[in-house]
Amino acid sequence: MAKPPAPPPGPATVRTISRLAGVAASTVSRALKQDPRVAPETRRRIAELALQAGYTPNAFARTLSGGRSGLVGLIVGPLQNPFYAELLAEAVAQAAALDLRLLLVHAGAGPIEDRTSQALLQYQVDGCLIASAELSSRAAAVCAARGVPIVMVNRVARLHASAVACDNLGGGADLAAFLLAGRHKRFGLVLGTQGTSTSDDRERGFITALAGAGMQPVFSTAGNSTYEGGHAAAGRIAAMSRARRPDAVFAINDIMAMGLLDGLREAGLQVPQDISVVGFDDIPAAARACYGLTTVAQPMTMMLQRGLSLLTGRIASGNLPDETVILRGQLVVRGSARRPP
Amino acid sequence: MAKPPAPPPGPATVRTISRLAGVAASTVSRALKQDPRVAPETRRRIAELALQAGYTPNAFARTLSGGRSGLVGLIVGPLQNPFYAELLAEAVAQAAALDLRLLLVHAGAGPIEDRTSQALLQYQVDGCLIASAELSSRAAAVCAARGVPIVMVNRVARLHASAVACDNLGGGADLAAFLLAGRHKRFGLVLGTQGTSTSDDRERGFITALAGAGMQPVFSTAGNSTYEGGHAAAGRIAAMSRARRPDAVFAINDIMAMGLLDGLREAGLQVPQDISVVGFDDIPAAARACYGLTTVAQPMTMMLQRGLSLLTGRIASGNLPDETVILRGQLVVRGSARRPP
DNA sequence: GAAGAAATTGCACACGGTAGCATTATCCCA
DNA sequence: TGGGATAATGCTACCGTGTGCAATTTCTTC
Numbered sequence: 001m002a003k004p005p006a007p008p009p010g011p012a013t014v015r016t017i018s019r020l021a022g023v024a025a026s027t028v029s030r031a032l033k034q035d036p037r038v039a040p041e042t043r044r045r046i047a048e049l050a051l052q053a054g055y056t057p058n059a060f061a062r063t064l065s066g067g068r069s070g071l072v073g074l075i076v077g078p079l080q081n082p083f084y085a086e087l088l089a090e091a092v093a094q095a096a097a098l099d100l101r102l103l104l105v106h107a108g109a110g111p112i113e114d115r116t117s118q119a120l121l122q123y124q125v126d127g128c129l130i131a132s133a134e135l136s137s138r139a140a141a142v143c144a145a146r147g148v149p150i151v152m153v154n155r156v157a158r159l160h161a162s163a164v165a166c167d168n169l170g171g172g173a174d175l176a177a178f179l180l181a182g183r184h185k186r187f188g189l190v191l192g193t194q195g196t197s198t199s200d201d202r203e204r205g206f207i208t209a210l211a212g213a214g215m216q217p218v219f220s221t222a223g224n225s226t227y228e229g230g231h232a233a234a235g236r237i238a239a240m241s242r243a244r245r246p247d248a249v250f251a252i253n254d255i256m257a258m259g260l261l262d263g264l265r266e267a268g269l270q271v272p273q274d275i276s277v278v279g280f281d282d283i284p285a286a287a288r289a290c291y292g293l294t295t296v297a298q299p300m301t302m303m304l305q306r307g308l309s310l311l312t313g314r315i316a317s318g319n320l321p322d323e324t325v326i327l328r329g330q331l332v333v334r335g336s337a338r339r340p341p
Numbered sequence: 342m343a344k345p346p347a348p349p350p351g352p353a354t355v356r357t358i359s360r361l362a363g364v365a366a367s368t369v370s371r372a373l374k375q376d377p378r379v380a381p382e383t384r385r386r387i388a389e390l391a392l393q394a395g396y397t398p399n400a401f402a403r404t405l406s407g408g409r410s411g412l413v414g415l416i417v418g419p420l421q422n423p424f425y426a427e428l429l430a431e432a433v434a435q436a437a438a439l440d441l442r443l444l445l446v447h448a449g450a451g452p453i454e455d456r457t458s459q460a461l462l463q464y465q466v467d468g469c470l471i472a473s474a475e476l477s478s479r480a481a482a483v484c485a486a487r488g489v490p491i492v493m494v495n496r497v498a499r500l501h502a503s504a505v506a507c508d509n510l511g512g513g514a515d516l517a518a519f520l521l522a523g524r525h526k527r528f529g530l531v532l533g534t535q536g537t538s539t540s541d542d543r544e545r546g547f548i549t550a551l552a553g554a555g556m557q558p559v560f561s562t563a564g565n566s567t568y569e570g571g572h573a574a575a576g577r578i579a580a581m582s583r584a585r586r587p588d589a590v591f592a593i594n595d596i597m598a599m600g601l602l603d604g605l606r607e608a609g610l611q612v613p614q615d616i617s618v619v620g621f622d623d624i625p626a627a628a629r630a631c632y633g634l635t636t637v638a639q640p641m642t643m644m645l646q647r648g649l650s651l652l653t654g655r656i657a658s659g660n661l662p663d664e665t666v667i668l669r670g671q672l673v674v675r676g677s678a679r680r681p682p
Numbered sequence: 683g684a685a686g687a688a689a690t691t692g693c694a695c696a697c698g699g700t701a702g703c704a705t706t707a708t709c710c711c712a
Numbered sequence: 713t714g715g716g717a718t719a720a721t722g723c724t725a726c727c728g729t730g731t732g733c734a735a736t737t738t739c740t741t742c
Contacts, residue, residue: 011462011487013698024722029699039720054486059463060401060410061698064727069401071464074445079430080625085420088429092448101460104415104445107433119442121352122400123412145395146352227629262631284421288568290603290631354728365692370729380690402728405697 012053020049032057063124072311073125073148074102075139077132078109081225081255082283083298087131087153090304098308100126109134109225117142127311129153130161133196133225149314153307154298156197156324162314164307164325168198168280171296171329172205172250175278178294178331179248180213181340184276187215188246190223190233190256199225199252202280206250219246223256230256234263237275247275248337254279254286257293261336276337280329292335299327353394361390373398404465413652414466414489415443416480418473419450422566422596423624424639428472428494431645439649441467450475450566458483468652470494471502474537474566490655494648495639497538497665503655505648505666509539509621512637512670513546513591516619519635519672520589521554522681525617528556529587531564531574531597540566543593543621560587564597571597575604578616588616589678595620595627598634602677617678621670633676640668 018025031038031046063069077084095102103123106112117139120128128143130136131153140159143150150161157163187210192199210216221236223229230251237245251257257279261271269275282297306325314320359366372379372387404410418425436443444464447453458480461469469484471477472494481500484491491502498504528551533540551557562577564570571592578586592598598620602612610616623638647666655661
């Protein structure tokens with residue numbers, strides 16, 4: 001017998017297949033990539049053998065040789081906020097459809113450890129998706145230094161990076177306009193994480209629109225971007241005398257608005273009869289009957305679609321200029337704020 | 342001049358450093374790994390040059406050579422359920438501390454596409470963490486075929502795999518005992534995803550404990566493991582005549598219990614005066630004043646700690662026997678169920 | 683001072699896949 | 713039937729790191 005094609009142990013590689021088929025390894029590689037230079041019959045035979053042997057290409061070897069890993073680094077904010085949970089779920093679904101793998105590098109409010117951002121480089125991510133209100137500057141700097149494209153989602157870019165965000169200014173203004181139309185007179189704010197573009201823009205849009213009507217907020221307090229923060233803010237608001245108390249409060253995001261709403265009710269105030277509450281994000285819980293939050297819906301699907309497309313574009317051709325995409329959110333009117341007459 | 346150490350373009354590699362230091366690449370490799378066979382002085386010099394050149398080891402090359410990727414595949418259930426969001430956040434934190442990277446392969450209730458499970462092999466994950474009530478059998482089979490260790494979290498193993506789970510039987514029994522002590526007479530159940538060990542065990546533990554007191558549930562309905570499912574179940578329960586209606590309902594998980602509770606209140610029932618509600622998981626929202634859910638807390642931190650340790654153990658030595666760890670949950674008494682007198 | 687031991691370091695190859703170039707087989711047409 | 717074009721495939725080197733073994737240097741010790 002000439003060559004008993006003894007299949008070596010371990011998972012099948014191109015070499016395994018090449019021995020089985022009696023061809024060179026490079027032919028196998030080409031055949032599996034539908035290279036037209038390989039004869040159709042050979043291609044077919046190799047495809048069959050590969051299937052039969054349970055061949056799976058080794059992404060590591062391919063990356064080493066080809067330079068592209070197919071990996072995208074992902075950094076998200078605290079998953080306790082359903083907004084981020086939803087964003088993450090959407091990112092996973094869309095990335096899979098694009099045949100990109102997600103390396104989940106960081107999730108949470110805390111700062112990113114150096115060791116963590118190192119991982120982005122060690123694993124040769126092709127790009128990085130940052131969806132966290134916080135700056136993550138360490139990771140961003142690391143990527144920028146290596147020319148790894150970055151796309152921020154839900155934040156505008158402060159540094160060398162592209163970004164997709166909701167029109168936070170416009171959304172804040174829409175909410176202000178809605179409350180003004182509802183004849184509210186005294187406006188309060190529950191702020192999120194100070195210094196983030198998302199939080200600041202919503203606040204600014206809101207205040208600017210109020211100013212357009214000759215008004216300004218009478219009260220402003222920190223909410224820490226958490227349910228608990230919103231709940232605590234409710235305590236402070238409920239403690240105010242009726243005369244000083246705002247009659248409408250804009251919580252910079254829905255999770256705080258939920259805490260705020262629950263807190264106000266616990267303190268005996270009726271929403272929206274005694275006080276109106278509006279939020280921002282339109283997380284699923286905002287639609288629940290017990291909240292019925294008037295808010296601004298972020299176009300989540302579209303945001304990630306555009307975000308990933310910006311990213312893949314920059315991965316494909318390294319020298320595209322930075323780009324920022326602003327998508328308009330949509331005002332969703334529910335029962336948590338008094339409506340215009 | 343002898344050798345102008347011209348640093349080649351692109352990121353620094355061991356070869357870059359080796360040229361700068363005038364040693365062989367293998368020496369650099371060893372020096373950076375603190376191999377005692379390299380002279381201390383040489384080691385120090387190389388470390389300095391590496392730092393200065395911004396050297397980062399290439400995980401892909403290292404994997405190709407060494408066989409271990411440092412990657413763990415992660416599959417989680419639907420992140421709309423805060424339990425999974427919390428679990429994911431904990432997994433990210435703990436994995437980072439263990440210097441493992443997470444390849445987020447799938448998140449959600451849907452089935453896992455073939456292409457997705459292929460990714461587990463292509464990227465040579467060292468192990469796989471499956472935290473989803475659903476079976477994910479495709480991914481599990483793929484891993485098993487390649488000898489990739491699997492650890493299930495929040496599920497007991499139906500197939501070749503290790504597992505860490507809460508004592509769902511015991512937890513269900515604890516809740517039954519608590520309700521019995523509260524002199525409840527008519528018990529209802531809102532079920533989760535049928536056929537999952539998590540859901541089935543909780544139900545079974547509950548029913549068995551009731552049987553021990555000579556009782557049995559009078560009502561049982563599907564809740565689909567979602568808030569909406571629990572909410573819909575509330576509608577069905579509220580529609581029952583007072584005589585037929587259960588006076589205590591166990592929702593298999595907290596997210597359903599929340600929907601149930603809101604739905605019952607909307608229908609005008611008072612909790613716990615008219616009807617008691619208990620859940621399972623102790624997600625953060627269960628502690629909120631507006632819910633105050635009596636539930637069983639899963640030892641999340643410990644579950645992941647043990648889960649990852651099972652996984653790293655099996656990665657380190659391939660032939661450890663499968664192991665299942667059951668951790669006791671803790672009954673958390675709040676206001677959503679009438680207390681024992 | 684030389685033999686042997688110990689400490690350092692270099693060489694070569696392997697990991698799995700890809701791509702450039704060389705080589706061989708095949709075909710067309712004069 | 714021969715020459716050239718074209719199709720099909722093989723050979724080889726490389727990506728960056730890790731490791732076994734050989735080679736070199738240095739140190740011991742009689």
